[in-house]
Amino acid sequence: MDVDDLQAILGSVREFVRTEVVPLEGRIEEEDAIPEGIVAQCKEMGLYGFTIPEQYGGLGLNSVEEVQLAMELGWTTPALRSLFGTNNGIAGHVLMEGGTEEQKKAWLPRLASGEVTASFGLTEADAGSDPSALATRATRDGDQWVLDGTKRYITNSPVADVIMVFARTNPEARGNRGISAFLVPKDTPGLSVGPKDAKMGQAGAWTADVHLDGVRVPHENLVGGDEGVDTGFQIAAKCLAHGRLHIAAVCTGMAARLVHETTEFAKTREQGGAPIARFQLIQGLVADSVTDHLAGRALVMETARAFDAGTDRIAGPSAAKYFCSEMVGRVADRAVQVHGGAGYMRGVAVERFFRDARLFRIYEGTSQIQQVIIARDALGPAARG
Template sequence: MIRDQAKLDALLGEVHDWVRTVAHPNEDRVAELDEVPQDIVDDMARRGYFGWSIPEEYGGLGLTTEELVLGAMELSQCAVAYRARVGTNTGIGSEALVADGTEAQKQKYLPLMARGEATGCLALTEPNAGSEASNIETTARREGDHYVLNGMKRYITNAPIADLFTVFARTEDGTKGAKGVTAFIVERGFEGLSTSAGYQMMGQRGSPVGEVHFDNCIVPAENVIGGVEGVGFKTAMKVLNKQRIHLAALCTGPAIRMLDMAFDHASNREQFGQKVVDFQLVAALLADCRAEIEAAKQLVLATARSRDDGRDIALEASICKYFASEMCGRVADRCVQVFGGAGYVANHASIERYYRDVRLFRLYEGTSQIHQLNIVKQMQRRQASGQVAG
């Protein structure tokens, strides 16, 4: 759903130019500092990048799903750290409040996130609750007008720098699975909350990922998202179904960037008296990249439109994330191959950084194997309900 084509085109054009005039020239700086510098963060905030999917009444742009993924495909055509810095606010860090928050919660927190004054994150994953997200062990015990949280979360994007945490904890003793899970909005300043330093990772320098610890953490009862206990897992699924479409778009942007780099290299480098791009085996690598990128783009856009139309997209969202993340990995491998030895040497080309950065796409927010299982599960669910499975 595109509400105003002219306004959207202006936004996409601005993002396109920003990526090339600001993001690309500063990629080495981000990697060396292992953070997105504050001047660039402030610039993104002024441009409204933190509030893309937050409703307009709370200070955001209120982008539809289709508009959001088009923006994401543009913004992610640079080092992953940039989009990760704003991405939790435009996705998993705010979506629980947007979907299920009370009006008071939305009024209190969403404007801060839309302006980039507060960074949000989704604290769901635990040591024993990764692919099996319903296996949450963090507990929340009601004591008068507040809850006491104990436990920990790991592999949380932006945890080391976040101000607001969407936290899922078990509020009913003895429950298992999705039952008894409640969602909370937790502020960094709440007593008993702490975070680790950022992990040392294979790639994605500049995007801090770490742990969140709750040691008798005091959370006011009014911070139960939606004001209702026991429905937190439903909230999590709402967040993840939209985010899977968003993430698929964020996998497509880097693939576009890598292909641009490989195509430019092949078009300018000569071997045996001709441009590398004119060798048929190299051309085939580039053509395969282009075809798969286009397939991912069209799949993501179609699914985004279906979500905007109010359709059940649990199956299609999982397909999007699975296909786009695997596609991006294949594109990365082919593009390094096109560069040859230069593709492996950081001194000669930044394609090796992209290769490392995008490897994570196939792991987070559901590994490819989990999505394969979920795709079949969703097909069975539709078949059982009388819908067409294919």
């Protein structure tokens, strides 16, 4: 994308986030929902399809461009990004990475416009970061597949129009093998969505269980067609690697907001007749958070460049996600500390972000899974049994 065009997009998103969304953060937290007017504006701005290729109606941002946009989105409640995150990320990328041309033409333009919302149906009660224990089954019956199982914590499932369901198509295969992905429209008989989960944070971003009881889909809904049989794990791994880089950028954007909240409070809060910004122990907390944020931003940008070049799409995204998700937790903790008692009160931004940030260390693969990926990449065969 032309540099001027990218800067125009980033500028419009920055203005939208800071003037339209930030003032509504308290309402979003209280109502556990994004106002419909904000949803409509997101669709008009093309935010439902910023990673989807232009030929399918999206903005077609590459990774370097995408992470800059994600940083702007990270300035406000994560629920905003979550609205369209699955379309651009793990769900939409199932089609971009593994779909047939017919599947891409049928679904990607609708995802890009926001006409359709997609969910990524991988996680189960006993299969989260490690899908080897995946229990959902897909059995071939003529020109149809029959799906049975339950998915857990599926983002956007209460409002999804289609769910990318990962199921075991070869029960004899071990570990990550024998898994396939299926396009399952929400109105397919036998598919039901449980009540919204009550979460610690990230109000307005909805997750729920998805139940599949004898759900029948045509063979054409197998992602990748005939060549998609038993390739689901490879598709999921590529989607998650991209998603980890995106989440790292969102964490960096949130860290920037937390640094802003911290410094503004320190400049105006007085103790002993002077702003607490004069106290060196407060300055130390601020300096640590500024340094953390700058380190995270540099890591994300470098990782995005390597991702675009194709030189590192495994360890780099894991390292970025690992560092930045842990980093934003530290920055949030310091922000609460600088705010003192006020930082522990509901209605104060840093208190909300403290709870919101905790999830980043869990989804798209826990910090511990990222450690394993990073270490095995560095150590090679010696680290594997």
